[in-house]
Amino acid sequence: xxxxxxxxxxxxxxGWLQLVHNPARLxxxxxxxxxxxxxxxxxxxxxxxxxxxxxxxYSAMNAxxxxxxxxxxxxADGSPLPRSRMVEALSVPGVAAATPLHYGKLDxxxxxxxxxxxDLFGVDPAAPAFRTPGIEAGxxxxxxxxxxxxxxxxxxVPMALFEAIDRGExxxxxxxxxTLTVAGTFRIGGGFSADGYxxxxxxxxxxxxxxxxxxxxxxxxxxxxxxxxxxxxxxALRSTLxxxxxxxRTLDEAVAKDQAFQTTxxxxxxxxxxxxxxxxxxxxxxxxxxxxxxxxxxxxEYATLKAIGYRQRFFLGIVFEEALVxxxxxxxxxxxxxxxLYAAVAxxxxxxxxxxxxxxxxxxxxxxVMCAASGAVATRRLARANPAELF
Amino acid sequence: MDTPSDAAIVVSGLSHWFGTGEARKQxxxxxxxxxxxxxxxxxxxxxxxxxxxxxxxxxxxxxVQAGSVRLLGQELAGAxxxxxxxxxxxxxxxxxxxNLHDSLTAMQNVRMGLDVHGPAAPADWRSPCRHLLxxxxxxxxxDYPPGNLSGGQKQRVAVARALVGNPEIVFADEPTAALDRExxxxxxxxxxxxxxxxxxxxxxxxxxxxxLDLADRIVTLEDGRLVPETR
Numbered sequence: 115x116x117x118x119x120x121x122x123x124x125x126x127x128x129g130w131l132q133l134v135h136n137p138a139r140l141x142x143x144x145x146x147x148x149x150x151x152x153x154x155x156x157x158x159x160x161x162x163x164x165x166x167x168x169x170x171x172y173s174a175m176n177a178x179x180x181x182x183x184x185x186x187x188x189x190a191d192g193s194p195l196p197r198s199r200m201v202e203a204l205s206v207p208g209v210a211a212a213t214p215l216h217y218g219k220l221d222x223x224x225x226x227x228x229x230x231x232x233d234l235f236g237v238d239p240a241a242p243a244f245r246t247p248g249i250e251a252g253x254x255x256x257x258x259x260x261x262x263x264x265x266x267x268x269x270x271v272p273m274a275l276f277e278a279i280d281r282g283e284x285x286x287x288x289x290x291x292x293t294l295t296v297a298g299t300f301r302i303g304g305g306f307s308a309d310g311y312x313x314x315x316x317x318x319x320x321x322x323x324x325x326x327x328x329x330x331x332x333x334x335x336x337x338x339x340x341x342x343x344x345x346x347x348x349x350a351l352r353s354t355l356x357x358x359x360x361x362x363r364t365l366d367e368a369v370a371k372d373q374a375f376q377t378t379x380x381x382x383x384x385x386x387x388x389x390x391x392x393x394x395x396x397x398x399x400x401x402x403x404x405x406x407x408x409x410x411x412x413x414x415e416y417a418t419l420k421a422i423g424y425r426q427r428f429f430l431g432i433v434f435e436e437a438l439v440x441x442x443x444x445x446x447x448x449x450x451x452x453x454x455l456y457a458a459v460a461x462x463x464x465x466x467x468x469x470x471x472x473x474x475x476x477x478x479x480x481x482x483v484m485c486a487a488s489g490a491v492a493t494r495r496l497a498r499a500n501p502a503e504l505f
Numbered sequence: 506m507d508t509p510s511d512a513a514i515v516v517s518g519l520s521h522w523f524g525t526g527e528a529r530k531q532x533x534x535x536x537x538x539x540x541x542x543x544x545x546x547x548x549x550x551x552x553x554x555x556x557x558x559x560x561x562x563x564x565x566x567x568x569v570q571a572g573s574v575r576l577l578g579q580e581l582a583g584a585x586x587x588x589x590x591x592x593x594x595x596x597x598x599x600x601x602x603x604n605l606h607d608s609l610t611a612m613q614n615v616r617m618g619l620d621v622h623g624p625a626a627p628a629d630w631r632s633p634c635r636h637l638l639x640x641x642x643x644x645x646x647x648d649y650p651p652g653n654l655s656g657g658q659k660q661r662v663a664v665a666r667a668l669v670g671n672p673e674i675v676f677a678d679e680p681t682a683a684l685d686r687e688x689x690x691x692x693x694x695x696x697x698x699x700x701x702x703x704x705x706x707x708x709x710x711x712x713x714x715x716x717l718d719l720a721d722r723i724v725t726l727e728d729g730r731l732v733p734e735t736r
Binding site for chain 1: 567596597604616
């Protein structure tokens with residue numbers, strides 16, 4: 115390693131030699147960097163899971179465009195939309211189909227008295243509102259009153275229950291004073307606001323929520339005719355539908371709006387964003403402490419080298435070399451432990467937490483910058499002082 | 506002051522202070538001094554007399570506050586960092602403490618005295634480093650880290666590091682303090698021989714009376730002022 119670094123740097127790898135000279139300190143420093151990496155990875159993982167969990171229900175929809183109330187920020191909020199907007203939308207050339215979507219939240223009491231909160235969608239069983247295979251396959255069953263399809267990804271529900279449903283053994287439970295019969299399953303997965311999803315017919319939805327009316331869905335899903343000019347249809351819809359109560363978005367726009375709102379306006383998104391900042395700060399403090407201690411410990415040696423003509427950039431090079439070694443060697447256990455924790459979190463919570471290929475590169479790049487910045491700060495005293503003041 | 510034409514260092518009207526405000530204390534008072542090339546000059550004086558301050562000012566290790574220091578023809582007063590770096594590369598330093606890198610071997614520590622010259626350093630660094638270490642009696646301990654060397658051996662590595670780059674001037678602050686009688690004497694003899702063979706100038710702060718006999722010149726400081734010379 116020393117010979118390789120010497121060839122790479124064109125000089126003695128003093129930084130590397132200093133680090134390995136004190137194995138206990140090196141191990142502590144690497145543990146610190148790995149810890150900071152894990153912290154950042156976990157916060158990024160949670161933030162990524164939040165973003166992904168927001169996207170999942172949208173991607174399950176069988177729609178090109180979404181008409182929502184103008185005050186809509188997420189799938190779950192916003193005022194109900196006048197159903198007449200659906201009819202108006204259907205009159206726009208290029209719109210092939212429209213179907214209303216009702217949204218609500220339902221508590222599902224478990225045998226152990228715990229509650230699973232479900233995001234509930236009420237759909238017209240005659241229209242293919244979702245493209246998810248389980249929903250599409252079970253859509254006909256929704257014609258029957260109080261029949262529901264449940265998300266197999268619902269958190270903390272025994273898999274045996276879903277398997278039994280799929281074998282044709284419906285599961286019944288009480289909710290909002292009615293007995294629902296769960297006759298089929300599909301898969302979306304739980305998010306941060308609910309443990310999973312439940313799909314019922316619009317009529318069942320209205321029986322569960324008597325305060326809601328058929329004429330006021332939360333969203334209208336639009337499908338365009340094949341070959342229709344999407345931009346032109348959107349423009350026509352926006353000029354047709356009154357902007358004071360409705361807004362037209364592509365699914366991607368709706369997802370982006372929802373994700374932006376939840377990650378910047380909602381506490382959960384802010385907490386994860388803040389967690390990333392804390393992780394970076396912890397990393398900077400740990401690396402700065404390691405490097406500044408190392409510089410302080412070698413100040414007399416550095417001063418001697420400065421006295422014989424070494425420039426400040428040489429010392430910066432040593433500290434950057436140390437920073438790079440710490441960043442790279444600390445990153446490896448950091449990313450491996452983070453991967454194990456991702457798997458554990460996904461298994462326990464059902465959250466869509468995963469490691470995209472870009473994330474390790476981002477964190478590694480950030481760690482190198484973090485370590486280099488800490489190193490630059492750690493050498494300030496050396497840069498300012500006359501050599502004689504350092505002995 | 507008569508300034509010899511072959512002076513390696515010419516100091517004139519040099520004063521220096523430490524501290525600020527009411528705590529400001531003058532360490533050197535209007536020093537005029539010329540150090541001839543190729544000679545072994547010893548700076549003598551009681552503790553606190555200003556020897557090390559004068560040595561570090563002449564060796565580009567401190568900023569000149571008042572007066573002039575011309576080192577190898579270069580004025581140091583007001584010189585920028587680039588000029589100081591170039592000057593420092595023409596010098597060798599031996600300090601009372603060896604200041605070796607614990608993580609480097611004796612050879613690698615000595616190599617640091619060569620690598621500072623960058624592309625101008627010899628490609629084969631091993632030969633001169635080995636030669637110098639053999640000269641100071643450490644030919645059998647080339648790959649020893651400082652932790653496995655005695656105090657005197659470490660100091661001899663520091664001497665080798667100071668000399669490996671063929672400096673024009675060697676500044677030595679109590680270089681024999683950590684050496685036994687024989688080793689200290691050998692090191693100073695080597696420095697004196699360098700002056701005779703290569704024209705290397707040596708300026709040394711010491712309290713060691715044995716070395717005084719080897720000195721070509723003795724400059725004495727007393728409370729920051731030069732004492733008229735007797736030799």
